[in-house]
Amino acid sequence: MTYIKLLLCLFVGSVHSWTLDYLAAKQVPSPHFNRGRSGQAITCLVLHGTAGGGTVSWFQNPTSKVSAHYVVEQDGSVVQMVSEDDTAWHNGVVTTNSVFYGRPNPNLWCIGIEFSRNIQNNNIMPEVQIASGVRLVADIKRRYKGINIYTHDQFNVGRTCPGPSFPLARFQNA
Ligand SMILES: [Zn+2]
Numbered sequence: 001m002t003y004i005k006l007l008l009c010l011f012v013g014s015v016h017s018w019t020l021d022y023l024a025a026k027q028v029p030s031p032h033f034n035r036g037r038s039g040q041a042i043t044c045l046v047l048h049g050t051a052g053g054g055t056v057s058w059f060q061n062p063t064s065k066v067s068a069h070y071v072v073e074q075d076g077s078v079v080q081m082v083s084e085d086d087t088a089w090h091n092g093v094v095t096t097n098s099v100f101y102g103r104p105n106p107n108l109w110c111i112g113i114e115f116s117r118n119i120q121n122n123n124i125m126p127e128v129q130i131a132s133g134v135r136l137v138a139d140i141k142r143r144y145k146g147i148n149i150y151t152h153d154q155f156n157v158g159r160t161c162p163g164p165s166f167p168l169a170r171f172q173n174a
Pocket of ligand 1: 047048049090152161162
């Protein structure tokens with residue numbers, strides 16, 4: 001009996017199941033996250049461009065060590081890869097010339113959304129993708145009143161993310 005309990009404990013301890021925060025998303029878990037938010041409140045939504053395809057499999061690849069809560073594909077499909085309750089690994093580098101420099105790691109207080117874009121992060125995004133992203137952002141705004149919307153390049157200054165021709169106003173107005 002003790003042995004079985006031990007096995008059960010090991011099993012339960014190694015599996016972290018979570019439910020979708022955004023019901024229109026498909027769940028594809030990434031192993032790249034930290035449990036919880038280390039006491040930080042979620043006050044930030046940070047928007048990214050993927051700089052190329054294959055993002056969902058890259059976030060599952062053990063060598064990448066990166067993730068985001070959501071990926072919005074060019075066809076408008078949405079994948080959730082990390083629970084909003086947990087810390088994803090998308091926004092951990094803050095340059096000294098960022099207004100966010102010196103604050104706790106932004107991954108702890110931000111939700112991250114990746115928008116699939118071309119390698120240069122400069123394509124005109126399809127309307128179906130933008131509209132899908134607007135619905136996702138509106139849902140997050142409804143659940144986190146007053147959440148701030150930022151872009152990755154406000155933290156990692158000089159990085160081309162989310163990149164040119166990104167329809168930021170559409171998401172700010174969602
Ligand atoms: Zn980014």
